[in-house]
Amino acid sequence: MSEPLTPAQIEGMKEQAAYYAVDRFVKNGMVVGLGTGSTAAYAVREIARRLKARQLRHVVGIPTSRRTAQLALELGIPLGDLNSHPQVDVVLDGADEVDPQGNLIKGLGGALLWEKIVATAARQVVILVDERKRVDRLGQKAPLPVEVVPFGWRIHVPFLEERGAQVQMRAQDDGEPFVTDGGHYILDAAFPQGIPDPWRLAQALQTRAGIVEHGLFLGIADVIVFGTLQGVEVMHVSR
Numbered sequence: 001m002s003e004p005l006t007p008a009q010i011e012g013m014k015e016q017a018a019y020y021a022v023d024r025f026v027k028n029g030m031v032v033g034l035g036t037g038s039t040a041a042y043a044v045r046e047i048a049r050r051l052k053a054r055q056l057r058h059v060v061g062i063p064t065s066r067r068t069a070q071l072a073l074e075l076g077i078p079l080g081d082l083n084s085h086p087q088v089d090v091v092l093d094g095a096d097e098v099d100p101q102g103n104l105i106k107g108l109g110g111a112l113l114w115e116k117i118v119a120t121a122a123r124q125v126v127i128l129v130d131e132r133k134r135v136d137r138l139g140q141k142a143p144l145p146v147e148v149v150p151f152g153w154r155i156h157v158p159f160l161e162e163r164g165a166q167v168q169m170r171a172q173d174d175g176e177p178f179v180t181d182g183g184h185y186i187l188d189a190a191f192p193q194g195i196p197d198p199w200r201l202a203q204a205l206q207t208r209a210g211i212v213e214h215g216l217f218l219g220i221a222d223v224i225v226f227g228t229l230q231g232v233e234v235m236h237v238s239r
Contacts, residue, residue, distance in 0.1 A: 005132070005229075013130035013227030018042030020232045021092050021126050021225045022050065029058045031085045033118040033159055035093025036065040036111035039128045039227075043092045044068065047223035048075035049107065060086055064118050066181050088122040095127050095217070095224075096142040097135045102224055102237030103198060105138050107145030107215030110170070113182050116213055119220050127221045131228040137194035138216070144189045144201075145170070145215040150177075163201060165189035184212050186212050200235055 018127050018203055034044050050056040060080045063069035072079055082088075093115055097105040104127060106112055119125045125141050135141055144165070146157055157167045168187040170178040195201055195216075202216045224235040 009229060010130055010132070013041040013229065015042045015227070016232055017128040017225045017227035018092070018129065020227075021128050022046040025090050025092070025223070026056065026059065026105075028056060031060045031062060031080065031087065031091040031121055033088045033091025033093065034061045034063045034068050034161070035070050035091065035128075035184050036115060037094040037109045039094040039130065040068070040092060041071060041125045043128060044071055044077065045075060046175075048072070048077050049079070051077060062087060062091075063116055064091075064093065064110070064115045067111075082117065082121055085229065086121060088118060089120040090124045090126060091118050092126050092128060093119070095129050095133055095221075096215070096223055097138055097140070098127065098129055098133050099135055099138050101136060102221045103219065104147055104217040104221060105142050105144055105215050106217050107147070107186070108142060110145075110178060110186060112145055112168045112178050112215045113147050113180065113184070113213040116220075119217065122220050125220055126222075126223045126224050126225060129227070131226050131233075135194070137196075138198050139191035139195035143168075144172070144191065146189055147182070147184045147212045147214070148181060148187055149210050149212060150185055153187070153192065155159050156187060156208070158213060160187065163204070164193070164196075182212070186235060207226065221222065231237075
């Protein structure tokens with residue numbers, strides 16, 4: 001049985017994946033989608049460092065959350081939005097799970113809607129993860145976030161339960177519902193045996209009124225950068 005990873009090892013894997021991705025995929029003059037989460041934050045900091053050192057120039061960031069926007073502004077990264085920059089050259093973002101085909105679960109950070117919008121606008125989607133995020137089947141480790149409008153949110157609970165999920169409303173520390181940047185709630189749907197058919201589930205979720213978005217990012221990633229204890233591993237995904 002392998003030894004559990006230490007916090008320092010985990011952070012080191014995240015950091016090396018982020019630095020590799022910035023070095024390989026971010027170039028002068030690019031419009032760059034800035035992901036949300038701890039691994040993506042390493043990429044944001046590295047972009048800022050390179051801009052300050054003039055190793056990068058004329059980069060515009062498109063943040064996927066208010067939290068990322070605040071970090072980028074504090075670090076001095078010029079920001080835009082999709083209305084002024086509707087074509088994104090590359091987005092660097094994290095994920096909560098990655099299956100062998102390069103499909104993802106995202107959204108534990110609560111930014112899945114904006115993340116998917118920015119990814120849709122990007123020429124290239126690069127996902128940065130540590131090796132713990134590998135799974136044989138989506139849903140094995142992470143719950144599936146489902147973003148819903150507050151009006152009538154409870155009607156989606158039995159709908160998800162009928163599909164094998166154990167559902168919890170995401171809450172803040174004070175017990176109040178977690179509210180996304182878009183003003184929505186999140187239902188976390190755990191599938192004890194994993195999700196048997198992610199594509200079928202995604203289709204069912206997309207056709208249901210009141211469900212704004214879900215955390216199944218299927219056929220979206222182009223490159224997965226894994227940080228491991230042995231170094232960086234790169235997976236190129238055929239869409």
